Amino acid sequence: MTKKVLVLGGYGACGRRIAARLARDPGVECVIGGRDxxxxxxxxxxxxxxxxxxxxxxxxxxxxxxxxxxxxVNACGPFLWRDYAIAERCARRGVHYVDMADxxxxxxxxxxxxxxxxxxxxxxxxxxxxxxxxxxxxxxTLSAEFDVIHAIDIAxxxxxxxxxxxGCVRSLLSAQRRRVRLxxxxxxxxxxxxxRGRTVEMPKPFGKRRLYMVDAxxxxxxxxxxxxxxxxxxxxxxxxxxxxxxxxASLNRHGLVQDTGRFAGLLHGLQHALRGFGVAAFGLTVVxxxxxxxxxLVRRAALLAREEGHAAGCIPAIALVRKWAAGGxxxxxxxxxxxxSLQDMTEELAGQGAVLQLx
Numbered sequence: 459m460t461k462k463v464l465v466l467g468g469y470g471a472c473g474r475r476i477a478a479r480l481a482r483d484p485g486v487e488c489v490i491g492g493r494d495x496x497x498x499x500x501x502x503x504x505x506x507x508x509x510x511x512x513x514x515x516x517x518x519x520x521x522x523x524x525x526x527x528x529x530x531v532n533a534c535g536p537f538l539w540r541d542y543a544i545a546e547r548c549a550r551r552g553v554h555y556v557d558m559a560d561x562x563x564x565x566x567x568x569x570x571x572x573x574x575x576x577x578x579x580x581x582x583x584x585x586x587x588x589x590x591x592x593x594x595x596x597x598x599t600l601s602a603e604f605d606v607i608h609a610i611d612i613a614x615x616x617x618x619x620x621x622x623x624x625g626c627v628r629s630l631l632s633a634q635r636r637r638v639r640l641x642x643x644x645x646x647x648x649x650x651x652x653x654r655g656r657t658v659e660m661p662k663p664f665g666k667r668r669l670y671m672v673d674a675x676x677x678x679x680x681x682x683x684x685x686x687x688x689x690x691x692x693x694x695x696x697x698x699x700x701x702x703x704x705x706x707a708s709l710n711r712h713g714l715v716q717d718t719g720r721f722a723g724l725l726h727g728l729q730h731a732l733r734g735f736g737v738a739a740f741g742l743t744v745v746x747x748x749x750x751x752x753x754x755l756v757r758r759a760a761l762l763a764r765e766e767g768h769a770a771g772c773i774p775a776i777a778l779v780r781k782w783a784a785g786g787x788x789x790x791x792x793x794x795x796x797x798x799s800l801q802d803m804t805e806e807l808a809g810q811g812a813v814l815q816l817x
Contacts, residue, residue, distance in 0.1 A: 460487045461783045467534025469501035475772045532557035537564045549574040558587030562675040565793035575791040582791040589614045590675045591774035591794040596744040596759040607686045607748040613658045618695040618736030627726045633672040634707040641687030652707035660741045661762040669693040695736045740770040763812040773806040
């Protein structure tokens, strides 16, 4: 018996990839949902799936769309703090839910629905589009080799040819304005976002890149789980864009520019003009340091999707839906942390040409 899966925003870049993969699964009946009838129907016709007109701002429209649905993939957003209307409605209707949010605060907030998730016997997962979905799995893979973990350093980089909308630019600008909690010299302190630049060795084709510290869900979740300080760095592949963001963040820190968000359009336009340069890969590294049998130990895991890098971000949501359809998953409301194993994602990683390197 097939399971009906509704992909909200299934005609966008990310949603369409998710819908395309689910449409090939014989155990899934994929339905694309959204307000844009023309784009939605075109995407549905191209994938030979159904389209349902859904206005997520209208409860009656959303409620009707959930009839007979097993799981919802929310790829449309926007993911605004305290707005969990879709996830809450899914819990009430006994429908599994996963979204593509990447904001740490939003992802953490989904936990307020834990009681309703358990009542509805469903899983509500936020942040399948975030690096946490991968970094937590890589950290778990490495941790088995340690007796004591002293620190975890994470770095993430998407190639310049990876498609990014204005929302991605605004997200990075927002990260520049958020303070970052850092455990340093035996005590917690806060440092400015997009600061503490460091040259990091990323997997090829990236190589050495200058990346900057930003606030991320990893600091909260991995830090608590492993009882170790966690740092997270990111940046942009092209030096001109990377330095531009670093310069803007510096102006903000010194009070010379209060609202960096007003530059989102300009930066997105520049990024679009330079989209022919660089690569389309996605890279993530997790470096864990600690001890084993009383000796210092450092291990590194790197995940690389060489082509169509932004497609790698769709893997966790697809893997979750397939896991639920197979009868896996625990009723709860949680960020995309601890809900997938490396084995759960192996097939999807291989399908995207992603490579895992351990050293």
